[in-house]
Amino acid sequence: MVVTSFNGTAASDAAANSRREAPPSDEEVVRRLCAGEARLFEVILRRYNQRLYRVARAIVADDDEAQDALQSAYLRAYTHLAQFDGRSSFATWLTRIAINEARARARLRGGQRPLDASQAGMGTAPEIAETAPAAEDQALLGEIRQLLERAISQLPEPFRLVFILRDVEQLSGAEAAALLDIREPTVKTRLHRARGLLRKQLSERLGAFVPHAFEFAGARCDGLVAAVMGEIARRKA
Numbered sequence: 001m002v003v004t005s006f007n008g009t010a011a012s013d014a015a016a017n018s019r020r021e022a023p024p025s026d027e028e029v030v031r032r033l034c035a036g037e038a039r040l041f042e043v044i045l046r047r048y049n050q051r052l053y054r055v056a057r058a059i060v061a062d063d064d065e066a067q068d069a070l071q072s073a074y075l076r077a078y079t080h081l082a083q084f085d086g087r088s089s090f091a092t093w094l095t096r097i098a099i100n101e102a103r104a105r106a107r108l109r110g111g112q113r114p115l116d117a118s119q120a121g122m123g124t125a126p127e128i129a130e131t132a133p134a135a136e137d138q139a140l141l142g143e144i145r146q147l148l149e150r151a152i153s154q155l156p157e158p159f160r161l162v163f164i165l166r167d168v169e170q171l172s173g174a175e176a177a178a179l180l181d182i183r184e185p186t187v188k189t190r191l192h193r194a195r196g197l198l199r200k201q202l203s204e205r206l207g208a209f210v211p212h213a214f215e216f217a218g219a220r221c222d223g224l225v226a227a228v229m230g231e232i233a234r235r236k237a
Helices: 009-021 026-034 036-059 065-077 090-109 135-151 155-167 173-180 186-208 216-237
Strands: none
Touching: 026 036, 026 186, 036 065, 036 090, 036 155, 065 090, 090 155, 090 173, 135 155, 135 186, 155 173, 173 186
């Protein structure tokens, strides 16, 4: 049990410990990196991996290519850390590097790769073994996520990138506009268009499954038929 002295020493110590444990700001990390603490770049990697991967993936529409772009962007940022002048946030500066790297790769590749069969349509539904309900829920969520990711991947790049920044990364319209160097109304228009295209794609894909909703077939159907016919036979006997 901690006994707090009259002058609040224990409270002061706790507050000091809390401050010491707080993660360093981006600007502090950059300052220390420039001073030679290279190991601290891991803080930047873990802090921004997800955002930058999503942004790069929105541009190149390929998992491996996005990861390569992300790696190149990080290395470019690390090499040019001294050029970060603080006129924008470090997050904005870093994200712009990732966007530029991904766009350069997309240009070199000559546009978006053709979609394979699994990306172009629904593909074959994966077989799910008999599992516990929790595992079944996870499998269902995984299938839904894959369906959504395929639909997002098929959006035109300008709409896809805005959708990732606004709806996936939850950036504000102003933040997205600053990153992409476009006007905020343009961001709003592209987001509206992206959402409309996604609704259309998902509706078309899910529409094929609507006639099969709540099916009563296979073993369940056979079991009920056997039970009813057995009961009828019993009553007639």
